[in-house]
Amino acid sequence: MNRSVLILPLIVILIAAALSSIFIVDEREKALVLRFGRVVQIKEDPGIGFRIPVMDQVISYDDRIISIDMEAQEVIPNDDRRLIIDAFARYRISDVEQFRQATGAGGDAAIAMADNRLEQILRDKTREVLGSVSSGDILSTDRTALMLRIRNGAISEAASLGLTVIDVRLKRTDLPTENLAETFRRMVSEREREAEDERARGREAAQRIRAQADRTVIELESDAERLARIAEGEADAERNAIFANAFGQDQEFFQFYRSLEAYRGALQEGNTRLVLSPDNEFFDYLRSPSGAAVAQ
Known part of the structure; x- marks a missing residue:
């Protein structure tokens, strides 16, 4: 027992x-x-x-993906327009031994220390990358390339902490409150300048179109006048040919016809006066058979 x-x-x-x-x-x-x-x-x-x-x-x-929300910071792009950037990142502990050496702690204390050190790295890279581009690039909807540059720049420094940076995202990009009025005024001025440029290009195009139209009108009128003169000449030639043919067939009738045409052109209604001698050949077809001119 x-x-x-x-x-x-x-x-x-x-x-x-x-x-x-x-x-x-x-x-x-x-x-x-x-x-x-x-x-x-x-x-x-x-x-x-x-x-x-x-x-x-x-x-x-x-061993899960950890998110870190960075405090908003001010950056100055290469066009000197200040911006307030609000970003976040996601990372993972990839080398626990390196992470232990870098933080010297475990649990939540190690995570808090890693967050602080990684945030400073990301803030420095954010200022470096965004300071090399214009504010228009930062404010545009397509900022993927900028976020990749920030992430890639932070990867090597984060590796010394035993961390792998998975992603960096810009949540908000705002203008400082005191700069909003000036920025809006500058944007209005830029839009007005662009509108004036468009109007100037429109006026220039309109002038070119009007000049081309005027030249086309002149060319059309000249061509029409040329064709009209050709047609008129051909008509005159045909008329003369007809007259000549008629004259050859009956000379007396032709002279009578031409005299009637002359009377029609000379003796118009109204106060028409002719100062001619009575025996002028103009009155040959106006005389009576007795030889006296017909009274009008």
Whole structure:
């Protein structure tokens, strides 16, 4: 019985020692096993791990993606228009041993320290990248290239902390309150200048169109006048040919017809006076058979 009394506590002690040597790593965590402050084991895969009780200490770190909201900061692009930038980043602990050396702590304290140091890195890179472009590029909807430059610039420095920067996003980009009125005035001036440029180009195009239209009208009128003169000449030639043919067939009738045309043109209604001698040949067809001119 005395032997049973001694064995039972020993069994309990062995069971307790065995249980204390086992630790479990969750799928959301990574773990370091420290022996007197020195890393002796890194457990990155989920499952059961073993340690030496009393001598070894297990420290767990979050293996999930961690978000960090940076405080709003003022940046000055290369066109000297100040902007207020509000951004956030996402990162992950990629090297727990390096992370332990950089922070010297575990748990929430290590995360808070990493957040502070990473935020300073990101703030410096944000000022560096956004200071090299214009405010128009920053305020545009397509800022993917700028965010990639900030992230890529922070990756190497974040690696010294055992961190991997996954993404950087600009949430808001605003103008300082005191600069809004001046900025709006400048934007209005720029829009007015662009509108005046458009109107000037429109006036220039209108002048070109009017000049082209005037030239086309002149060309059309000249061509029409030329064709009219040609037609008129051809008509005169045909008329003369007809007259000549008529004259050849009946000279007396032709002279009579021409005299009637002359009378029609000379003797108009109204106060028409002719000062001619009575025996002028103009009156040949106006005389009576007795030789006297017909009274009008």
